[in-house]
Amino acid sequence: MTSDADALxxxxxxxxxxxxxxxxxxxxxxxxxxxxxxxGSRLAQMLLTALAASVITFTALYFAPGNPLAVITGGTPTSxxxxxQLRAEYYLxxxxxxxxxxxxxxxxxGHFGTSFLYHVSVGSLLSGRLPTTLLLVGMASVxxxxxxxxxxxxxxxxxxxxxVAINTLYAVSIATPTYVVAIVLIxxxxxxxxxxxxxxxxxxxxxxxxxxxxxxxxxALGSGGALARVTRASVLEEASREHTITAxxxxxxxxxxxxxxxxxxxxxxxxxxxxLIVAALIGGDVIVEQAYGLNGLGSLLVLAIERKDYPVVLGxxxxxxxxxxxxxxxxxILYVLIDPRTxxxxx
Numbered sequence: 001m002t003s004d005a006d007a008l009x010x011x012x013x014x015x016x017x018x019x020x021x022x023x024x025x026x027x028x029x030x031x032x033x034x035x036x037x038x039x040g041s042r043l044a045q046m047l048l049t050a051l052a053a054s055v056i057t058f059t060a061l062y063f064a065p066g067n068p069l070a071v072i073t074g075g076t077p078t079s080x081x082x083x084x085q086l087r088a089e090y091y092l093x094x095x096x097x098x099x100x101x102x103x104x105x106x107x108x109x110g111h112f113g114t115s116f117l118y119h120v121s122v123g124s125l126l127s128g129r130l131p132t133t134l135l136l137v138g139m140a141s142v143x144x145x146x147x148x149x150x151x152x153x154x155x156x157x158x159x160x161x162x163x164v165a166i167n168t169l170y171a172v173s174i175a176t177p178t179y180v181v182a183i184v185l186i187x188x189x190x191x192x193x194x195x196x197x198x199x200x201x202x203x204x205x206x207x208x209x210x211x212x213x214x215x216x217x218x219x220a221l222g223s224g225g226a227l228a229r230v231t232r233a234s235v236l237e238e239a240s241r242e243h244t245i246t247a248x249x250x251x252x253x254x255x256x257x258x259x260x261x262x263x264x265x266x267x268x269x270x271x272x273x274x275x276l277i278v279a280a281l282i283g284g285d286v287i288v289e290q291a292y293g294l295n296g297l298g299s300l301l302v303l304a305i306e307r308k309d310y311p312v313v314l315g316x317x318x319x320x321x322x323x324x325x326x327x328x329x330x331x332x333i334l335y336v337l338i339d340p341r342t343x344x345x346x347x
Contacts, residue, residue: 042332046325053321054107054314058100061310068092071116071308090114103311107318113311117304122315125300130319132201133296135208136288137281139216140223145274147224152231152270153263156239170225182218182291189214199293215292219285223277230273234266241265267338275331283320 069078072086087093091102106113112122155166190198202211238244244261252260286298297316304312 042329046329049325050318050321054104054318055100057314057317058103059096061313062096062099064308066308068116068308068310072119090116103314112315112318115309115312117307117309117312122311125312126297126315126319129295129297129300132208132212132294133282133285133289133298136212136215136219136285136294136296137278139209139212140219140281140285141278143216143220144224144227144277147220148227148274149231149270151224151228153235155228155232156235166228170228173221173225174229176222178218178222178287179291181221182214182288185214185218186291201294201296211292212294215285215288215294218291219281219288223281227270227273227277231266231270234269235262238262238266264338268335271331271334271338275327275334279324279327282323 068090069083069086069092072090073083078086084093091099094102103113110123112126114120115122115125118125151166151170155163155170158166186198189195196214197211200211202208239262241261244257247257247261248254283298283301285296286302288294289296289298290302297319300312301316303309304316
């Protein structure tokens with residue numbers, strides 16, 4: 001028998017017929033526990049992924065052939081005393097674990113090390129090149145998402161002749177190598193029509209946008225075709241589902257069926273595809289940057305690998321991994337906005 005002192009307050013009592021777990025659901029703030037734990041779990045996964053990428057990259061560079069001291073001196077012969085001073089300055093006279101911990105602790109404090117080749121901080125090199133890459137990827141992403149969705153929808157519902165033409169167009173865009181697209185666009189729009197500059201990143205926002213139009217189009221063509229195929233397949237699958245056929249039988253207009261039942265549900269796989277494509281652009285724009293002479297992260301990474309500038313390679317890799325993880329997190333947020341049921345399934 002329970003005394004009045006032992007009785008639970010009304011807001012904590014479980015409804016009749018409910019189990020003891022139901023009482024916990026009525027505790028104020030209990031609903032926040034799962035989202036908070038999910039957020040913590042996601043942040044932990046992101047940190048572990050970045051850490052694993054840094055360990056793999058650092059290990060590969062540490063055991064790669066070549067002498068970092070030769071890169072620092074430019075191959076110029078140095079005295080043993082000067083060589084010892086340089087090794088101490090760049091922390092090369094320590095063991096592998098000590099070097100990695102020195103680099104990692106520097107990154108956590110905002111210092112990515114000093115470039116072997118340029119003898120300046122890696123952070124200054126990244127900050128000078130990052131805006132060009134971000135603007136290029138941003139412009140290409142708009143073209144990819146807009147063009148891919150439009151081509152995919154048209155291909156799914158167009159007539160036979162139009163469908164063949166659209167499918168041929170994005171098949172050609174996927175199959176054509178990036179450097180070939182760059183040569184064709186430069187020849188037509190830069191050399192003959194003189195609409196856009198051939199090389200360089202430009203100065204100022206307007207100048208940068210003008211210089212990056214052709215590189216963005218080059219970067220977007222193949223990826224836009226891939227997203228169009230994903231969109232078409234997803235839309236056709238949703239259009240053939242039972243709930244869509246039922247909506248048509250109830251007398252809903254084609255526009256209503258498309259908006260409420262087809263496009264909304266088809267956006268989930270399309271969002272995944274778009275997220276993966278955009279994330280890949282950040283580290284995959286090397287050919288475009290070199291073809292158009294852009295000072296971005298891709299061209300910096302290639303030069304750093306060729307010259308064995310290991311601190312710069314590590315810095316660029318960490319930036320690319322961080323961007324990839326952030327885009328994946330953004331895709332998860334878009335999932336919840338498109339279909340709130342995904343939050344309930346993940347809880």
